[in-house]
Amino acid sequence: MNVAVCVKQIPDPAAPGSLHPDTKNLVREGKLILDDSDSYGVEMALQLAEHAGGGEVTLVSMAPNEETSGLRTALAMGAARAILVSDETLAGSDALGTAKVLAAAIKRAEPDLVMAATESTDGYTGTTPAQVAELLGLPSVTFAKRIDVSEGSVRVERQTEAGYDEVECPLPALVTVTAGVVEPRYPSFKGIMAAKGKPVEQLKVTDLGLSPDQVGSAGARQEVTDVAAAEERKAGEIVVDEGDAHERIIAFLEQLKVL
Amino acid sequence: MAIDKVWVVAESSGGAPTSLTLELLTKARSLGSVVEAVAWGGDVASTAGELGSHGASKVYDLGDLGDALPGSRVAAAIAAQIQAGNGPDLILIGTSYDGRDVAGRLSARIDRPVLTNLVDLTVEDGVPVAHHAIFGGTQTARSRFTAEGPGIFVVRAKSFAAEPAGGPAAEVAPVEVPEAGATDTARVRERHVEERTGPQLDEADVVVSGGRGLGQAEKYEMIEELAKLLKAAPGASRAIVDAGWVPYAYQVGQTGKTVKPTVYLACGISGATQHMVGMKGAKNIIAINKDQEAPILSIADLGIVGDVHKVVPKLIDALKARA
Numbered sequence: 158m159n160v161a162v163c164v165k166q167i168p169d170p171a172a173p174g175s176l177h178p179d180t181k182n183l184v185r186e187g188k189l190i191l192d193d194s195d196s197y198g199v200e201m202a203l204q205l206a207e208h209a210g211g212g213e214v215t216l217v218s219m220a221p222n223e224e225t226s227g228l229r230t231a232l233a234m235g236a237a238r239a240i241l242v243s244d245e246t247l248a249g250s251d252a253l254g255t256a257k258v259l260a261a262a263i264k265r266a267e268p269d270l271v272m273a274a275t276e277s278t279d280g281y282t283g284t285t286p287a288q289v290a291e292l293l294g295l296p297s298v299t300f301a302k303r304i305d306v307s308e309g310s311v312r313v314e315r316q317t318e319a320g321y322d323e324v325e326c327p328l329p330a331l332v333t334v335t336a337g338v339v340e341p342r343y344p345s346f347k348g349i350m351a352a353k354g355k356p357v358e359q360l361k362v363t364d365l366g367l368s369p370d371q372v373g374s375a376g377a378r379q380e381v382t383d384v385a386a387a388e389e390r391k392a393g394e395i396v397v398d399e400g401d402a403h404e405r406i407i408a409f410l411e412q413l414k415v416l
Numbered sequence: 417m418a419i420d421k422v423w424v425v426a427e428s429s430g431g432a433p434t435s436l437t438l439e440l441l442t443k444a445r446s447l448g449s450v451v452e453a454v455a456w457g458g459d460v461a462s463t464a465g466e467l468g469s470h471g472a473s474k475v476y477d478l479g480d481l482g483d484a485l486p487g488s489r490v491a492a493a494i495a496a497q498i499q500a501g502n503g504p505d506l507i508l509i510g511t512s513y514d515g516r517d518v519a520g521r522l523s524a525r526i527d528r529p530v531l532t533n534l535v536d537l538t539v540e541d542g543v544p545v546a547h548h549a550i551f552g553g554t555q556t557a558r559s560r561f562t563a564e565g566p567g568i569f570v571v572r573a574k575s576f577a578a579e580p581a582g583g584p585a586a587e588v589a590p591v592e593v594p595e596a597g598a599t600d601t602a603r604v605r606e607r608h609v610e611e612r613t614g615p616q617l618d619e620a621d622v623v624v625s626g627g628r629g630l631g632q633a634e635k636y637e638m639i640e641e642l643a644k645l646l647k648a649a650p651g652a653s654r655a656i657v658d659a660g661w662v663p664y665a666y667q668v669g670q671t672g673k674t675v676k677p678t679v680y681l682a683c684g685i686s687g688a689t690q691h692m693v694g695m696k697g698a699k700n701i702i703a704i705n706k707d708q709e710a711p712i713l714s715i716a717d718l719g720i721v722g723d724v725h726k727v728v729p730k731l732i733d734a735l736k737a738r739a
Binding site for chain 1: 560
């Protein structure tokens with residue numbers, strides 16, 4: 158079974174983010190890393206392919222400056238190859254533009270199953286997977302907390318407000334996973350060495366049959382007009398616990414009439 | 417460009433519109449002159465009263481979708497209305513499990529962009545302007561569409577207060593759902609309702625959340641016990657959801673739920689920007705953290721510098737003694 162996993166390479170979330178002063182796009186220069194949210198999809202894809210007794214896991218990514226460091230991490234985990242779309246015309250792409258690029262790239266991998274995170278850590282629009290599924294004409298099951306594949310269909314436990322639904326869906330299909338569904342493996346030394354030699358197919362927008370005006374800021378049809386500091390919350394009372402801090406909490410809750 | 421017609425994708429649960437739906441309708445009233453809802457399920461007629469009192473003059477009833485997932489069919493039905501020239505100027509959809517499916521699929525179907533994670537929506541010179549909390553809520557970005565509509569906006573829960581306007585029940589207008597082909601082949605085989613005592617996370621008056629400072633998964637029981645004693649909903653930071661200690665449904669933050677309780681009690685949560693954006697709207701914040709430099713203490717009304725493993729058990733005992 159062949160699985161395509163959408164992976165995003167993002168600025169380190171531990172470092173403070175910033176917007177470009179003119180375009181107000183998220184600054185994505187410098188070193189990018191594999192979005193943690195995507196490591197669950199990669200792990201799940203590897204397990205499903207192993208369980209199915211064969212097949213390849215292909216990573217699909219769109220990133221500036223032909224960035225591959227995040228892809229190498231996922232390749233080191235065990236993915237077979239990657240398709241990377243990197244093109245100057247992609248700067249400023251919105252979710253739909255991104256989905257068009259990913260959908261076209263995924264098509265080349267002819268996967269049985271497409272996996273993605275429910276949302277990225279940096280942009281977190283959370284709509285790209287459903288857009289990709291619609292563009293590819295695929296059914297989708299989002300917010301999966303458990304996935305099993307057998308005989309041409311996928312069975313998913315999907316998170317709901319009330320609990321979860323067991324959903325069945327014929328393949329090919331797209332599934333998005335929530336964090337924590339599996340424990341992503343740490344790349345082994347052998348995996349890291351092997352990743353260096355794994356193929357990364359580098360593509361431009363025109364290679365995908367898309368025109369530059371469908372993507373990037375030209376295709377985005379939305380703009381950030383301004384950014385302002387939000388109202389700040391001030392620190393209140395700080396109490397160093399000397400064995401009786403719980404009493405202070407209870408007094409505060411009483412004052413708020415919660416108790 | 418004046419905004420005339422606004423549609424709200426109206427989700428319901430147990431025969432009543434969700435609170436998020438009512439929040440969106442309330443906002444929609446201030447945006448356009450005509451507010452209409454799009455709803456599905458076997459019980460749309462029973463929700464028409466509440467949809468109407470919150471501002472919808474009409475509810476398009478897509479009928480019972482049976483065991484299909486809503487995303488594909490609802491998007492197909494809305495797209496068909498738009499293509500038939502009956503569409504709205506803007507569409508409000510809630511940030512929910514199904515809402516995001518509908519938004520994404522609709523966006524791709526009608527080839528229109530979508531703006532997500534709204535915390536407010538205003539109209540300036542006749543143009544809808546979306547407000548987003550970014551970088552952990554330290555900054556607010558405003559954005560807008562630059563092309564023809566209808567604009568699709570996906571709004572986070574608790575962005576607006578739901579208030580009835582006292583209108584009559586919405587007129588129920590049945591709408592045919594077009595075939596959605598292969599995109600509509602996922603089927604729900606079984607629905608599981610997880611027993612939960614106490615209030616829902618995003619509606620609770622008190623929320624007690626745990627984070628990595630708990631040290632290990634088993635210690636989350638402490639949070640649940642404390643939550644129960646305070647009639648609160650238990651929540652979690654992303655770190656412990658990622659670690660698999662608690663399900664995603666517990667997550668408070670940017671990629672989880674937004675909560676605005678009267679009291680938010682954070683136990684062993686350092687306050688990553690990812691978390692803060694989901695809870696800084698709480699009226700009162702109490703934080704327990706052993707690190708005096710933890711960012712969460714800089715926004716807490718009451719910050720306890722201490723060990724959760726010592727403070728929380730004592731708090732539990734003291735509350736039990738009162739009961």
